Amino acid sequence: MVWTQDRLKDRQRVVHWDVVRSSPEYSVERVLDMSPGGRQRVYNSFNKGRVAVPDSAFTDGNFSLVINNVITTDRGVYTCNLHHHYCQIHQSIQIQLNVTKSARKERRYWDGEKTVFVVLLGSSVVLPCVNRRPLWREGLQEDQQQVAHWDFQPPGVRPDRADRLVDLYASGERRDYGPLFARRKMYVEEDAFTLGDFSLSISDLKPVDKGLYSCHLHHHYCGLSERRIFRLIVGPPLPPAPTTAPEISENEIPEPRTDESESPRVVNVILPEHRGYFMQHLGYFLATFLLLAFIVVAVIVLTRRRKKRGEAGSAGMKYLTTAQSLRPATRHL
Structure with missing residues (x-):
C-alpha cells in the first residue's frame, strides 16, 4: 500500500493518550484520541473540558496533553502514541505524572527511562508530545x-x-x-x-x-x-529447432525382428572398498593374530614349567634310592 498511488487526504493518522495507574492493579485507561479532520474523543466524562489536545495538532505537530485542575487520581504513567497506518509507522513517548500538595516539591526530572513531572494539586500541566516531521502534518502533496x-x-x-x-x-x-x-x-x-x-x-x-x-x-x-x-546472466543462443522431419523411404524402413530377442546384459560394477571397511578387517586380523600368539606363548611357558617339575622329581627319587641302599651297609659295619 505504501508504494501505490492514491488521492486520499486522510492518511489514517491517529494520536491517542493512554495512562497506566498503579492502583487498582496497574490498570490501563484510554484518555483521548484524535484523527485529522475529526473531533477529540474523551473516554471519561469527568475529563471532558478538563483534558485536551490542541486542535492544531496535525497542523503544527504539537500533540501535547493539557490537564487542568490536576487531582490525585491523575497520577500515573502517560503514553503519547502516534500511528500512521498508511506508512506503517508507530511512535510513542512516556511521561510520568506525580501529584504533590507542597509547592516546594514541584519539579521535572529524568529518571533514566522517562520524564517525570511532579505538579501541585489543583494546578495545570502540559505533558509534551511534539513531532514536527512532515509525516504527521497536513498541507503536503x-x-x-x-x-x-x-x-x-x-x-x-x-x-x-x-x-x-x-x-x-x-x-x-x-x-x-x-x-x-x-x-x-x-x-x-x-x-x-x-x-x-x-x-x-x-x-x-x-x-x-x-x-x-x-x-x-x-x-x-x-x-x-x-x-x-x-x-x-546472458548465455549463448539456443540452436535452431528443426523445421521439418527427415523423410524415410519405404525401402529404408527396417523390418520388425520377431524371432530374435535381445539377450539380457549383465554389467559388473566393482566398487572400491571403503577405507573404514578395510581398517575394520585389518583390526580383526591383528586381534586374531595377537590372540594366537598369546596362546602359543602360554603353551610354551606351561610346557617348560612341567619339564622343570619333572626333572626335579626324578632327581629326588634318585637321591632317596641311593640313601636307602647305603643304610644297611652302615649297620653291618
Missing part, C-alpha cells in the same frame, strides 16, 4: 513524493558509477536515460504506481545486457526506502 528508479551496473563497474536507466514519479512524470527506452528495448508499465508493479522488462537480450540491475523505491513522505538487486 504526498502523492508527489514517491519515486522509483532503475540503475544498471555492468561487470567491473563500481556501484557509484552505475548507469541510471529511468526515473518514475507518482505525479506522472517520467525520465528515460539513454536510447534503450526510446527503442522499447526496456520499459516499465505506465501505471506502475497504481498497481505497485515496477518490474523492468528487457527484450532481445544481448551479451552486453548482463550485469546488476537495481530497483530503488523512495517514499519521501513516509521516509522509507527499499532496494531490490538482480543479477542478469
Whole structure:
C-alpha cells in the first residue's frame, strides 16, 4: 500500500493518550484520541473540558496533553502514541505524572527511562508530545513524493558509477536515460504506481545486457526506502529447432525382428572398498593374530614349567634310592 498511488487526504493518522495507574492493579485507561479532520474523543466524562489536545495538532505537530485542575487520581504513567497506518509507522513517548500538595516539591526530572513531572494539586500541566516531521502534518502533496528508479551496473563497474536507466514519479512524470527506452528495448508499465508493479522488462537480450540491475523505491513522505538487486546472466543462443522431419523411404524402413530377442546384459560394477571397511578387517586380523600368539606363548611357558617339575622329581627319587641302599651297609659295619 505504501508504494501505490492514491488521492486520499486522510492518511489514517491517529494520536491517542493512554495512562497506566498503579492502583487498582496497574490498570490501563484510554484518555483521548484524535484523527485529522475529526473531533477529540474523551473516554471519561469527568475529563471532558478538563483534558485536551490542541486542535492544531496535525497542523503544527504539537500533540501535547493539557490537564487542568490536576487531582490525585491523575497520577500515573502517560503514553503519547502516534500511528500512521498508511506508512506503517508507530511512535510513542512516556511521561510520568506525580501529584504533590507542597509547592516546594514541584519539579521535572529524568529518571533514566522517562520524564517525570511532579505538579501541585489543583494546578495545570502540559505533558509534551511534539513531532514536527512532515509525516504527521497536513498541507503536503504526498502523492508527489514517491519515486522509483532503475540503475544498471555492468561487470567491473563500481556501484557509484552505475548507469541510471529511468526515473518514475507518482505525479506522472517520467525520465528515460539513454536510447534503450526510446527503442522499447526496456520499459516499465505506465501505471506502475497504481498497481505497485515496477518490474523492468528487457527484450532481445544481448551479451552486453548482463550485469546488476537495481530497483530503488523512495517514499519521501513516509521516509522509507527499499532496494531490490538482480543479477542478469546472458548465455549463448539456443540452436535452431528443426523445421521439418527427415523423410524415410519405404525401402529404408527396417523390418520388425520377431524371432530374435535381445539377450539380457549383465554389467559388473566393482566398487572400491571403503577405507573404514578395510581398517575394520585389518583390526580383526591383528586381534586374531595377537590372540594366537598369546596362546602359543602360554603353551610354551606351561610346557617348560612341567619339564622343570619333572626333572626335579626324578632327581629326588634318585637321591632317596641311593640313601636307602647305603643304610644297611652302615649297620653291618
